[in-house]
Amino acid sequence: MMEALKHFWQSDLAWSWRHSTVAVISTFIFVLMMVAAFGAPLIAPHNPFDLATINLLDALKPPAWNSEGQAIFPLGTDSQGRDLLSAMMYGTRVSLMIGMASVALSMLVGIVLGLVAGYAGGRIDAFIMRVADVQLSFPAILIALLIDGVARAVVPRELHEHIAIPVLVGAIALAGWPQYARTVRGSTLVEKNREYVQAARVIGISSPVIMFRHVLPNVMGPVLVLATVHLATAIITEATLSFLGVGVPPTEPSLGTLIRIGNDFLFSGEWWITIFPGLALVLLVLSVNLLGDWLRDALNPRLS
């Protein structure tokens, strides 16, 4: 294990990371937010969901450095009296969880379909790609809205809250798979004709085994870059959907929900309720995007 880590540290990728100020700072910010988000139950100053601790009298308090603010609410409180910082930490957790889950699901579906399309060719390839093409002509938000709407119509009201998050994850995932499928299909088409695949066929290895054992490891490169960019998109999509009110249920607010809630108070002077979650969202998405950019350049063999 130590050997592998040491080996990685000396690799070109690690060197490139060390020498890219942008990459280092982005990673730092991202890791910080991850810790804040997933460590929220342990390190958040308050629990914004515990009704016992919330006092309506604390509502709409400004950030601590403001003359009317209080130190125990560093970034102020919202209309219910919940501490904004804690709500943001839990909110980031929700955003990240949904973002990562949808990216993972999207990758799974996209990679498998891309591999099958590229390797099998012919009608299967044509069919999968046409489905992807059709889907790509719809904006992702629209698709997510569509799936969400259908789910709400089909599922009885009581279960809405339970299935909201899985449906959300599914919707965002479904909107994103064509990108992976296309990329993987392109790489598969190239790798399919390379001699090491032919060698495996001569040995008598079956097609599915060749696809997953031989071809897959060699097409993953561009997928990772795509995944980081997609993570940013997924988080934004979720935030948008939550902002529109069709995302996560109000009991588990994400950053998008907080932004929406705060939006109503923006012009009455309580700016912090929307601005801070907004800033957090921007910071999160920006760091992920910049990391993705760096990764794409670092993995590109031509740039030296």
Added chain:
Amino acid sequence: MAPILELDNLSVEFPTRHGTLKALDNVSFSISPGEVVGVVGESGAGKSLTGAAIIGLLEPPGRVSGGQILLEGRRIDQLNNDQMRLIRGRQIGAVFQDPLTSLNPLYTVGQQITETILAHLSLTPNQALIRAIELLEATGIPAARERINHYPHQFSGGMRQRVVIALALAAEPKLIVADEPTTALDVSIQAQIIELLKRLCREQGTAVMLITHDMGVIAETADRVVVMYAGRVIEVGAVQDVIHHPQHPYTVGLMGSIPSMVAHQKRLTQIDGTMPRLNAIPSGCAFNPRCERAMSICRTERPELMAAGASQAACWLHHESHKAYV
């Protein structure tokens, strides 16, 4: 006669994050007017890099780190890109390996040739067109008058290479650098292209630096040959001498590993090991770990080119003090 091209202790370096790699290490040889000099070596020997350095097309971060390149007595390794542009085409022509990528697919063959002519010679456009057609005819392309308006993709591989040769000769350069001009072509086409290159250069008195790994092509085309190994020149001599009486142990091994079409050999001569990577070049003579006749001095002192038979070889075996061992 003064040489048309002279390489004087040329060194080329590549700074990398692991350290500076010396890709060419004190390479020296010269080419006389009208002469065909073959530069031969295996992959990684530095022959293509030498060609690139001469034409001024070293890819950064590679750079000339020592020595000089003299064209007709004038230094050209220190020139900037604009000055090199005037030299390329007019004084030095280039023929590369892949005819598909050497020609711009968006312009007709005629446009590309006349562009070169007009850039370097003071002719009217009409005169340039006539000259372009003449060149195409000289390179053996049938119906040159019609084909001058064709695009590169309308020519076959061998025809395209003829066009590339016409392009290289268009501005009447004194030297042509040809880097593996026939490697990508079929055997029967190779013969035609080599024949063409030889004939045209002889007619125009153009010198040729022919870079290749194929000893057969050298045997048929070159007057003299330079053998390179690990970025160094290890043998220079007249073609027949080097091929039939190789002096350096590497050249001996190289000639022995070429299968013969006449003799029946049970085994081919084998040089064990591989050419060292640029970041692991042995001290002393670069070939010493693989040499059967290595002496202790070979491991510590790098030999210069010295007289060896009718040629020159960079090998301590040919030093006066060791001649007894040869």
Added chain:
Amino acid sequence: MTQSMNQGTTESETQATPLITVTDAARWFDVSAPWLERVISRKPRTILKAVDGVSFTINRGETLALVGESGCGKSTIARLLVGLYDLTRGEILIEGQSIRTLQGAKGKALRKRLQMIFQDPFASLNPRWRVGRIIAEPLDAHTQMTRVEQLVRVDELLRQVGLDPADKSRYPHQFSGGQRQRISIARALAVNPDFLVCDEPTSALDVSVQAQVLNIMKDLQRELGLTYLFISHNLAVVHHVADRVGVMYLGRIVEIADRDTLFADPKHPYTRMLLSAIPDIEGSGRARTPVAGEVPNPLNPPSGCTFHPRCPFVREQCRHEAPERIIFKGVEVACHGVAQGWPMLVN
């Protein structure tokens, strides 16, 4: 070890049944434009006849070389022989068993006997797998060996091709081209095949490295009683390795002969042209036929004898009629001139 089982039968040179029998093999590729485009511009289907009626045999323990230039179909034949392509027409028998059975249940046993070595040493090994796993893959597919037994066998194979058993934990990119080709050879030999198809195995290698690989291949052939089909465009290499040589042009075989006979006394005009096109290192002063023209587009081959546009001995008959293969002085040739004894061709 099972190697001795292969060697037992190499004694007899005059084997009754050749190991490989190819009869009128053909492989056509449909390279037509997409359906819609064809309908709109009323183009007919375009068929590439990469191999169009090839017949030959290979005896056990011998090396048959197939030479030719680009587009002649030699790579396609290589792939037909190991089942990478299906036959459009004709038959290939490996000791009586048809290649068409490769897909079925009997196919597995047949696959064990055939292996292939590819041209590109960089692409024929999966860059993400370790060398040990690459060589052991056939063992996984064809034997019941345990992991430990496999490791022993991999070590043995690495030593046989002149590499170090410690290399099995390295990745392909850590090796040179020649070493990768040896790894390919080790993989091909893992399950003790009888027959190896070698598709330009040394064309991408430097000359001194090529010598190493060719020496190993010859040694292994002797030790293990292997039969080779050796594809190459390099006649000097072919001269070194082959027992018999077949010359191909645009999907057909134009001449097959013993190595010495072919090089000393080529019959077909194309063979003569090929031999004279090769640069002459030794200055042997052989008589040369001038080299003319280029290989035509395989999608649109010339009529009659496909070589007629470039043939210095062409006559009217050649433009209309494709020549049959005849046997002339122990050599199989497909040429009207040779069959009818035209001067300059037959002496």
